[in-house]
Amino acid sequence: MNDRVSAWSRWVFLALPLIIPLIVITVLIAVTNDISLVQRASTAMILMVMVVGLHIFSGNSGVISFGSVAFAMIAAYTSALLTIPVEQKPSLFPDMPGFLSWIVEFSLPVPAGIVVAVLFTGVVAVIVGVPLVRxxxxxxxxxxxxxxxxxQVVVTKWKAVTRGESTMVGVPKEATLWWALAGVVLAIAVAALFQVSRNGRRxxxxxxxxxxxxxxGISIPKERLVGWTLSCMVAATGGALYGHYISTFSATTFxxxxxxFIVAMLVIGxxxxxxxxxxxxxxVQVLxxxxxxxxxQGLGPIPIIDFPGLTEMVLALILLIVLxxxxxxxxxxxxxxxxxARRKSPESSAS
Amino acid sequence: MYLQYVVDAIGTGSLYALMTLGLALVFSVMGLMNFAYGQLVMIGGFSIIMLRQQPWWAIILGTILVVVIASLLMERLAFRPVRAATAMTMLITSFALAQFLQQAARVAFGANPRPLEQFSELSVQYVVGDLFISRQTIITVVVAISIMLALTLLLKKTNIGIQLRASTEDVDMARLVGIKSNRVIASAFVISGVIAAIVSMLFFATRTNVSWSSGESIVLIAFVGAVIGGLGSMVGAALGGFLMGFAYTLLNALLPLELRVFADAFLYTIVIVVLLIRPSGLIAAKGARV
Structure with a gap:
């Protein structure tokens, strides 16, 4: 009983200090109605969903994963396939193989598409995770x-289903700033819940x-599998949101x-x-x-510094310096x- | 027919074995998986372009010099400060360094690949029975074997080589008996740089251009080769790299046409399976830090 009360209060102290400022910032940005600011905030928050997803596994288990983007990609493509309007599907996927032909015959509303995509990715995550977590x-x-x-290779080369190297088009562009906020609040709430849960603590x-x-008596593969699956599903949510936010994407996007970027954000933070x-x-996003x-476009008195790759180069340099x-x-x-609590965290030795 | 594939596979395998060796050497000495190793090969590629009009010996010496300097700078500026950190921090440091060098090359040389004039003297084909063997393949195999022999001699017979091997076995113990780890690690980076330079020459000799992203696929192969071969073991690394190249060429040649585009997917699935069966690689080193 006591344990449960303290778990809930720890959840509140963990999640709310992150969620409340994010909501406030989002509302402030929405009020300005500045399109480019709204876009940047939406992108940042969708990325945040993926980073929080990666944190659930890598942060808590100490095992790095370079695969979370793969799950974001699977979810983005799945949700796209499910939600592209029915009338566009035959022309976009003329060679859809027989066992998947049912996909061409219907289309789901975006929220339902995202939910199904995340659940499907969760199943993939379990299948891949059972061997990998060892x-x-x-x-x-x-x-x-x-x-x-x-x-990556499968998505790039399986033309009939993924349109191969051509971009995915016709994906309903429904995700907005508010969707991104909802995604990030959900991701943080889930991550915090996991962190205070018995599984998370184990x-x-x-x-x-x-x-x-x-x-x-803790079974490492079992605990990792729980974290891994949850982590992949949160990353998948981010991926599906991203798909419906940018609406045209290809395998190189993921x-x-x-x-x-995602690993760097986690490590820098x-x-x-x-x-x-x-x-x-x-x-990282502000920088x-x-x-x-x-x-x-330059910034005030600073002229345009037009070198493709400059942003990425400076970011990598900053990451190096932080490391x-x-x-x-x-x-x-x-x-x-x-x-x-004004105390040194016992977790500070972790990396 | 099949023998021809095997000849080609041996050529690619030898190149990949060399690539992997350069990466594995640094790993075995300081436990660092150097993601930026592929960028050394990319730097080598650009120095070949810069030196293309010079005589062949100048291209070779110049490229080796440039890449070795880059390798030493890498060690001094980026890796020495994080040497005491965990393997994962070092891995991510090298990840960041790789990204930095790649983007710096994009800023410096532009986003489009730079064309590289072909070395026509390398594409001469010899006919043996019904086999075609290019001069490039012969040179690659000969160079790879010579480098491996030279590295073995260096590690077994020279003073610095013995110090290197001692550090590979047990860094702390080596330091206790008076081996200067700074010097040993720096020399590992020098050797790794020489190998990267030679790899870049063998690799780009068959390519028509050099691009800022050229290093990416190379490091992936070397990385995977080193891990499946057995981290910390030189023989394992060479074997792992060789098998990667061998399997890659054979998969591309033998898979049915409609599946051939998925060759990489098959290759990396095999990699995952190998890792699951033998997490510490085919030839596990004693006390490897995995």
Whole structure:
């Protein structure tokens, strides 16, 4: 009983300090009605959904995954296939193989499409996860990277279903700033819930000391699989939202570049804390939008600095500097709640 | 017919084995999976373009010099500060460094690939029975074998090589007996740089252009080759790289036409399966830090 009360209060202290400022900022941005600002905020929050998703697994288990973008991609394509208007489907997918021909015959409203896509991705995540969660360290990194390559190749080459290297078009563009906010609030709420749950705490225990946690009867593969599946489903939500936000995309949209960005955001913010995931996205997005503006339109007295790749180069440099100066990220793996409690977080050693 | 595929596969396999070796050497000494290794090959590619009009020996020496300097700078500026951090922090540092170098090349040389004039003298074909063997394949195999022999000699016979191997076995112990880890690690980066330069010459000799993104696929292959071969084991790395190249060529040649476009998907699925069966690689090193 006592345990449950404190779990709920910990959930509140973990999630609300992140959710409330995000809602306030979003409302302020919506009030300005500045189109480019609204766009940037929406992109940032959709990315945040994916980063929070990655955090649920990597942050709590200490095992890096380069595969979360693969699940975002699967969900984006699934939701697109389900929601493209029925009248456009025959011309977009003339060679749809027989066993998938039912897809051409109907179309779902976007919210339903996203839900089905996320559930489907969850099933894929379980199938892939059962063997993969047995790996740790570099093997896990390589295996998840290999999975990303496999999904990339399949999506690029399976022309009949994914339109191959041509972009996916006709995807209903319904996701707005408010959808992005809803996605991020949901992602943070789920991530915080997981972190205070028994499963989440057991997973964190395996990160802190795998042998000690095994000795008290924790099954590492089992706990990782729970975190992995949840993590992939949240990343999938981000991917599906992204699809309905940009409405035209291809396999390269969900490639190494996006993977790098998402992992970088998590590391810059501070791996091991939910606050770090949120802070990392905000810092990286603000910086990258600043340089992108510089690249495309100049900023006040600063003239346009037109070099393709400049934004990415400077970001990579900043990431390098953060890693060298502060290897445990901006938050050092602590949560907002820890700052109020005025104590050093026991998680600060995590990375 | 099939023998021809095997010849081609041996050529690609030898190149990939070399690639993997350069990556694995640094890993075994300091536990760093250097994602930026592929960018060294990319830098090599651009220096070949810059030196294309020079005599062949100048191209070779110049490229080696440029890449070795880049490799040393990498070690000094990016990796030395994070040496004490976890393997994962180092991995992500190298990830960031790779991204930085790639984008810097994009800013410096433009987003479009730079054309590379062909080395026509390398595409000469020899006919043996009903097999076609290009001069390029012969050179690749000969160079790969020579480098491996030279590396073996270096590691077994020279002072620095013995220090390197000692650090590979146990870094802390090596330091306790007075081996200067800074020097050993720097020399590992020098050797890794020489190998990367040679790989870039063998690799780009068959390509028609060099682009800022050229390094990406290379490091992926080397990375995967090193992990499935067995981290920390030089023999394992060479074997893993060789198998990657061998399997890649054979899959591309032998898969039925409609599945051939999925060759990479098959290759990386095999990689996942190998990792699941042997998480520490085909030839696991003693006390490997995986």
């Amino acid at each position: 790996l740790s360290g570099l093997s896990a990194g390589i295996a998840t990277l290999a999975f990303l390559v496999v999904v 997973l964190i225990a395996t990160r802190e000391d795998d042998k000690a946690s095994m000795s008290i 490639g190494f570049a996006l993977t790098f 501070g791996m091991g804390s939910l606050t770090g995931a949120v802070v990392g996205v905000l810092v 990258s939008e600043f340089f992108r503006t510089l690249e495309t 060298i100066v502060r290897p445990s990220g901006i938050t050092g793996g602590t949560e907002v709640a820890d700052w109020f």
